[in-house]
Amino acid sequence: MQKVVLFFLLLLFGFGLVAQNSATSPEYEAKIIGGKAFMEQILQTQLTLPKQLLNSGFKSEFFTFFDLDSSGKAHNIKFDGQVPIALSKEMQRVFRFFTFKRTLDLPNESRPYFLKFSISADKYKTYTKQKSKFNLKLSEPADSSLTVYSRADKSPEFYKNGDEGFNDYVLSEIDYPRLAIEKSIEGTVILECIVETNGFVTGIEIKKGVNGGCSEEAMRLIQYSRWKPAKLNGQLVRYKMTVPISFSLRNVNKSYESSNSTLGQ
Numbered sequence: 001m002q003k004v005v006l007f008f009l010l011l012l013f014g015f016g017l018v019a020q021n022s023a024t025s026p027e028y029e030a031k032i033i034g035g036k037a038f039m040e041q042i043l044q045t046q047l048t049l050p051k052q053l054l055n056s057g058f059k060s061e062f063f064t065f066f067d068l069d070s071s072g073k074a075h076n077i078k079f080d081g082q083v084p085i086a087l088s089k090e091m092q093r094v095f096r097f098f099t100f101k102r103t104l105d106l107p108n109e110s111r112p113y114f115l116k117f118s119i120s121a122d123k124y125k126t127y128t129k130q131k132s133k134f135n136l137k138l139s140e141p142a143d144s145s146l147t148v149y150s151r152a153d154k155s156p157e158f159y160k161n162g163d164e165g166f167n168d169y170v171l172s173e174i175d176y177p178r179l180a181i182e183k184s185i186e187g188t189v190i191l192e193c194i195v196e197t198n199g200f201v202t203g204i205e206i207k208k209g210v211n212g213g214c215s216e217e218a219m220r221l222i223q224y225s226r227w228k229p230a231k232l233n234g235q236l237v238r239y240k241m242t243v244p245i246s247f248s249l250r251n252v253n254k255s256y257e258s259s260n261s262t263l264g265q
Contacts, residue, residue, distance in 0.1 A: 023114060024063060030113035031101040033072065034203065041223065042097045043119075044127045045200035053086045059120035060087060064095075065112040072099045076112070087119065096146050097202065136228065142197035142236040149237050152230040156195040156239050159226045170221060170245060176252050180212030188246040189218035195227045197236040210247060218245040 032039050062081025066074040074095050079088050100113065136159060158166035179185075190208035193201045204222055209215040222243060230239035 023065065023112065024116075028104070028112070028114055030066075030068075030074075030115050031103055033099045033101060038203070039098065039115075041202055042094060045198070045202065046097060046196065047090060047094055047119075047124065047127060049090060049124055050086050053084055054121045054124060056084075057121050058084055058087070059122075060084065061116070061118045064091065064115050064117065066095070066114075067112060068100055068102050072102060074098065074100065074113075078112075091117075136199050136226070138198070138229070138236060140231065140234065140236050142229075143232070143238070146238065148194055148240050149230065149232060150240050152232040152237060152239055154231040156227040156230050156241060159199060159228055166225070169225065171251075173221060173224075174245075174247075175217060176247060177213030177217055180210075180214050180247060181249065181252055183212055184249060185210065185212035185214065186247055186249055187214065188244050189215050191218055191222050191243045191245065193222055193241065193243065195229055195239045195241060197229050197238060199227050199229055201225055201227065203240075207242065214247045217247075221245060 060081065060083055062079050062083045064077055064079055066077040069075055077092055077095055079091070083091075104113070157163075158169065161168070177185075187210035188208070189206065189210050192203075192205045192207050194203040196202055201222055204219050206215050206219065210218075222245070229236040231237065
């Protein structure tokens with residue numbers, strides 16, 4: 001009887017080990033630099049799917065499995081689930097925007113990492129609503145190498161009236177954080193970001209923050225801004241730029257207690 005009980009305990013323990021070491025165990029989930037918010041932003045602004053696929057009303061939930069090279073870039077990407085061919089090809093391209101943390105500490109990181117995605121025609125349409133707000137007609141070809149430049153023949157410009165237009169955008173859209181008002185916090189948030197070849201912004205990083213929620217508000221403003229892309233050798237290119245956003249209590253709406261819309265900068 002003891003041998004039978006021992007057998008079942010070993011069997012149960014063995015199944016536990018298999019479950020813990022399955023390909024989708026938490027320790028194998030990939031960690032994107034910038035977090036899932038950055039991943040979602042890339043999907044919102046860079047994912048491009050053909051009308052034929054959208055008209056099919058597709059809904060796809062799937063896993064991606066991949067290895068990481070020494071720089072944190074994915075390769076040997078494989079899909080597990082019902083993934084339309086057009087979507088899988090586009091996801092292969094989108095993965096080039098991501099950089100991952102190497103977390104497994106295994107020889108050559110040979111055990112595949114994974115990420116789970118849920119993408120549908122309806123979800124994609126919500127992405128395109130944001131894109132369609134500022135429909136920039138860009139006639140120049142775009143560099144497909146995904147190289148990020150810090151110098152170009154022409155730097156990015158805010159889509160409407162350049163620097164003056166960006167200042168107007170900040171003044172009209174900023175929501176000065178209530179905590180910063182209550183604690184009389186002022187200052188300038190310094191952000192670094194990449195202007196993509198379609199004019200959207202990705203890879204937002206805070207280089208100098210301001211407390212009281214100001215840093216988070218500055219990130220929100222940049223995330224929803226739109227730019228004319230940089231140009232180099234007749235092509236639109238990805239460009240890393242630095243953007244300051246200032247918070248000054250002199251410009252705060254004095255009736256902020258009855259309104260969430262306040263001004264700063």
